[in-house]
Amino acid sequence: MSINVPTILTWFRITMIPLVISLFYLPENWFGIILRDTWIAMVFMFSALTDWLDGWLARRWKQTSAFGAFLDPVADKLMVCSALLILLNLNRIDTLIALIIVGREIIISSLRAWMAQIGANNNVRVHRLGKLKTILQMIAIPCLFFDKKFDGQLYCLGSGLITLAAILAVWSMLYYLQRAWFVIKN
Numbered sequence: 001m002s003i004n005v006p007t008i009l010t011w012f013r014i015t016m017i018p019l020v021i022s023l024f025y026l027p028e029n030w031f032g033i034i035l036r037d038t039w040i041a042m043v044f045m046f047s048a049l050t051d052w053l054d055g056w057l058a059r060r061w062k063q064t065s066a067f068g069a070f071l072d073p074v075a076d077k078l079m080v081c082s083a084l085l086i087l088l089n090l091n092r093i094d095t096l097i098a099l100i101i102v103g104r105e106i107i108i109s110s111l112r113a114w115m116a117q118i119g120a121n122n123n124v125r126v127h128r129l130g131k132l133k134t135i136l137q138m139i140a141i142p143c144l145f146f147d148k149k150f151d152g153q154l155y156c157l158g159s160g161l162i163t164l165a166a167i168l169a170v171w172s173m174l175y176y177l178q179r180a181w182f183v184i185k186n
Helices: 005-025 033-060 066-089 095-117 128-145 152-185
Strands: none
Touching: 005 033, 005 066, 033 066, 033 128, 066 095, 066 128, 095 152, 128 152
C-alpha cells in the first residue's frame, strides 16, 4: 500500500463519515436543526471536494495505485450511503430513491469484485454514466440537508438532482450488467 497525498485525502474522506453521523445525532438544542443541517451539508461538500481533488492529484502527480483505485469508490459509497440514510431518517428523500441508489452500489460493487476475480475487470471499469451519477449525488445531497423551511429552492434543486441520480443509477447499472453479460456468455 503506497501512502501519498491522494490516498491520505481518501482516508480523510472516510474519517468525515463518523463526523457527519455524529452531527446528525447531536441534541437539537445544541445547535438547532438548521445549523446542524448546515454543518452536515458543509462537511459533506468538503468531503465531496476531496473526492475530486484526490483523483485529480493522483492523475496529475502520477500517484495512482491499485489500493487507491479500490479505496476511492469505497469511500464514496460509504459517504453517499451514510448521507442517504440520514436524509431518509429526516424524511427528505423518498425510500425508493434511497433503495435504488444503495442497491445499485451494492450490485455494482459485487459485480466489479466478481469480474476482478475472473480477470475481466476492464469490462466494468468506471463509465461516464457512473461519474455523472456521482456528481449529481454530490451536489444533490448537501442541497437536501437544507430543509424546505430553511431554503426551499436548494431543497427543490436537491430533490430534482437526486431523482436524476437515481435514474442514472439504474441506467449505469444496466450498462455495467450488459458489459458483464457479454463476458459471462463467452
